[in-house]
Amino acid sequence: MSGLDKRVxxxxxxxxxxxxxxxxxxxxxxxxxxPENLIAEIRRRGVSGLxxxxxxxxxxxxxxxxxxxDRQIRKMIASYVGENALFEQQLLSGxxxxxxxxQGTLAEKLRAxxxxxxxxxxxxxxxxxxxxxxxxxxxxxxxxxxxPAITGDFAIVKGWKADHFGNxxxxxxxxxxxxxxxxxxxxxxxxxxxIVEPGELDPAQIHTPGIYVDRIIQGRFEKRIEKRxxxx
Amino acid sequence: xxxxxxxxxxxxxxxxxxxxxxxxxxxxxxxVANYVPEGIDVMLQSENGLLxxxxxxxxxxxxxxxINAGKQTVTARKGASxxxxxxxxxxxxxxxxxxxxxxxxxxxxxxxxxxxxxxxKLIKGMGGAMDLVAGADNIxxxxxxxxxxGESKLLKHCSLPLTGCGCIRKVLTDLAYLEIEGGAFILxxxxxxxxxxxxVAKTAGTLIVPEHVPEMTF
Numbered sequence: 055m056s057g058l059d060k061r062v063x064x065x066x067x068x069x070x071x072x073x074x075x076x077x078x079x080x081x082x083x084x085x086x087x088x089p090e091n092l093i094a095e096i097r098r099r100g101v102s103g104l105x106x107x108x109x110x111x112x113x114x115x116x117x118x119x120x121x122x123x124d125r126q127i128r129k130m131i132a133s134y135v136g137e138n139a140l141f142e143q144q145l146l147s148g149x150x151x152x153x154x155x156x157q158g159t160l161a162e163k164l165r166a167x168x169x170x171x172x173x174x175x176x177x178x179x180x181x182x183x184x185x186x187x188x189x190x191x192x193x194x195x196x197x198x199x200x201x202p203a204i205t206g207d208f209a210i211v212k213g214w215k216a217d218h219f220g221n222x223x224x225x226x227x228x229x230x231x232x233x234x235x236x237x238x239x240x241x242x243x244x245x246x247x248x249i250v251e252p253g254e255l256d257p258a259q260i261h262t263p264g265i266y267v268d269r270i271i272q273g274r275f276e277k278r279i280e281k282r283x284x285x286x
Numbered sequence: 287x288x289x290x291x292x293x294x295x296x297x298x299x300x301x302x303x304x305x306x307x308x309x310x311x312x313x314x315x316x317x318v319a320n321y322v323p324e325g326i327d328v329m330l331q332s333e334n335g336l337l338x339x340x341x342x343x344x345x346x347x348x349x350x351x352x353i354n355a356g357k358q359t360v361t362a363r364k365g366a367s368x369x370x371x372x373x374x375x376x377x378x379x380x381x382x383x384x385x386x387x388x389x390x391x392x393x394x395x396x397x398x399x400x401x402x403x404x405x406x407k408l409i410k411g412m413g414g415a416m417d418l419v420a421g422a423d424n425i426x427x428x429x430x431x432x433x434x435x436g437e438s439k440l441l442k443h444c445s446l447p448l449t450g451c452g453c454i455r456k457v458l459t460d461l462a463y464l465e466i467e468g469g470a471f472i473l474x475x476x477x478x479x480x481x482x483x484x485x486v487a488k489t490a491g492t493l494i495v496p497e498h499v500p501e502m503t504f
Contacts, residue, residue, distance in 0.1 A: 083334045083371070084357040086350065109371070134411035142408055154409065157333065158375025158417030165372040177420040178379065181451030183403070184416065214351075226351040226368055230335050233370045261370075277350035283358035285342040 060220035060270040061249060065095040068243050068271045072208055074101050075128075079164065079206035079235035080108035080118060084137075085280045087228030088117050089245050091273040092210040097121055105129040107164070107204055109157060109231055114138040116278055125149060131204070133157035137280075156184060159201055161234055166203035168237025168266070173202045209239025212275075213246040213262070217253075220267030221260045222246065229261065236262045245273045288460040289477045293504055294428055296321045297458055298387055301426060302328050309333065309378065309418060311388035312356050314428045318387055329365070331383055333414040335374045338366025355414065375414070379421040386422040388415060390429045390454075392444045395491040397454040397466050399427060400446035412449060419450030431459035431488050438490035440464070440471055461485050463502070470494050475502050 062068050069092065072078070078096070082088030093112075096104075097120050106127050112119030121127050122140045129151040136142055144150035155163070156178045166174055175198035179185050189200040211232045214225035222244055224232055236242050244262070249272045289297065295317035302308065302322055309331045310316050319339075322328055330339040332354040339354055340363035347361055354360045362368065377383060390401040399419055402412040419425060432438050440457065457464045462485050463475040470492040476485060476499050486493060 083355075084353065086334070086353045086357070132411060134413040136408060136410040145408075154411045156412055156416040157371065157414035158379055158421075161371035161375050162379075176379065178417045180420070181398075182416060182448045184412075226349065226362075227332075227334055227336050227353055228351040229368060229370055231371045234372050279348070279350050279359060280353075281356065281358045282348060283342045283360075284348070285344055 058264070059218045060264065060267055061218055062269045062271050065091055065271060068092065068245070068269050069095050069099065069208070071241065072096065072099060072101055075103040076101070076207040077105040077107065079204070079209040079239055080106060081211045081230065081232030081235045082117070083109050083227070083230035085112065085117050085278050087212050087224065087230050087232055088112070089210040089212040090117065090275055092243060092245055093118055093120060096126065097124065100124065100126070102126045103128045105131065107131040107206060107235070109133050109160060110137065111135045111141055112138065113280065114140055122150070129153065131155055131160070133160050161231060163201060163204040164231065164234040164238045167205040168234065171203055173200050175199065176201055205238045205240070206235070207240050209235040209242040211236045211242060211244040211262070213244050215248045215250050215255060216244055216246045216267070216270050217250050217255050218270070219252060220244065220264035220270050221255055222262040222267065223255060223259060224261050233262045236266045241268050242266055243269045243271070245271050247275060248272060287477065287479045291317060294458055294460060296504060297463065297502060298426055298428060299323060301385065302326055303384070306384040307331055307337065307382065308385045308387070309383050311415070313389050315387035315389065316356070331377065332360070333374050333378065333418070335369050335371055336360070336362060336366065337377070338363045340366070375417050378414070378417050381421055381423055383422055384424060386418050386425045387428060388418060388425070390427045390449070391446055392439050392441055393427055393429070393454050393457055393466070394441045394444045395466060395469050395471060396443070397452045398444045399449045399454050400444040401449045403447045405447070415449050419453045425454055426456045426458055427454055428458050431461040431485070436488070438488050440489045440491050442491045461488065472496065473499050475500050477502055478504070
């Protein structure tokens with residue numbers, strides 16, 4: 055790792071500096087576009103007390119679900135959870151804290167966090183349990199609540215292709231939350247299917263410009279499908 | 287006869303207009319895609335970041351990187367675009383989606399909707415529902431009119447924690463199509479063979495019954 059060349063040689067190096075009680079932002083929607091090898095590396099490192107911010111929390115035995123097995127997650131910030139039995143069990147026993155956040159608000163909190171905006175007003179959640187304890191304001195006759203931005207110590211991202219400079223493109227709907235978390239991590243680590251030579255990616259087609267990215271690693275992916283649904 | 291799920295989808299589909307961008311929730315709303323009227327072209331939005339959702343894939347087309355908001359494998363139609371979750375909810379929150387169809391546990395005469403949380407049961411989360419109801423102008427809620435025990439789901443005040451407040455104006459149940467206006471439900475259409483009396487009996491919130499309530503035809 056030197057200068058603008060963001061490539062690292064191992065997953066251990068990719069998450070160097072990750073310690074207990076940190077906040078980790080993870081890309082992905084369900085099991086689509088999740089940084090599966092970086093999640094596996096978090097498990098291997100055995101860090102605990104983590105706050106994890108991600109739309110979902112994987113399933114039993116795959117995705118972020120594997121971090122529940124050794125109780126590495128203390129708090130989960132997500133829009134939809136509970137696709138896994140272990141999650142439910144730890145939630146009911148009080149070992150795991152959950153902050154449910156509307157999906158669009160979660161996306162915008164990450165976008166704002168990465169863009170240096172500390173909080174924003176949104177109509178989403180006004181008059182619902184989500185608004186409890188939050189400042190409300192009427193603007194032009196509509197009610198809004200103030201939602202704080204989110205940033206993290208680490209952002210873990212799954213891309214399709216990246217170059218040495220950390221410019222990243224995503225494939226299909228595996229994009230989802232990935233470009234947002236990429237902007238909001240103090241250290242942003244991106245794993246991709248292919249690292250290409252500088253100049254190969256069209257500058258106008260880059261989803262995540264390299265300025266947001268600190269470390270790049272090429273991995274192999276299982277890409278498990280949660281709900282295989284076929285035509286007819 | 288109460289409407290079947292398929293008939294409910296068919297009835298909702300009549301509200302589609304050529305050129306609409308539409309977000310369909312999980313369940314009955316998803317079925318609406320099967321009944322887009324002839325000669326009408328709509329673009330389906332899936333909030334995980336896909337505008338222009340196509341059919342489910344064939345075995346050969348299945349791609350782990352191509353899913354809808356229900357996490358099912360899908361395809362993209364011609365003219366589709368794919369983007370981040372922030373962009374997706376900018377469309378939703380910014381009022382760019384022409385029609386949103388979603389399910390609910392309860393609605394009330396004030397246009398409040400409860401659809402994500404039953405206290406005492408495991409809470410899985412609201413997903414994108416709160417953003418969808420807050421951002422859309424044109425929402426159709428699809429739900430059964432009453433619970434299996436006959437308890438009305440069209441109430442004076444929602445009893446469950448809300449998903450959004452004051453945002454619902456159209457409800458299609460298995461018995462009727464209703465609008466919400468001025469603190470009351472207005473009965474606009476009834477399911478074939480369902481009497482006004484039955485709908486009145488199963489509606490707990492204030493219900494206005496116009497002189498003529500046409501029967502839906504299929």
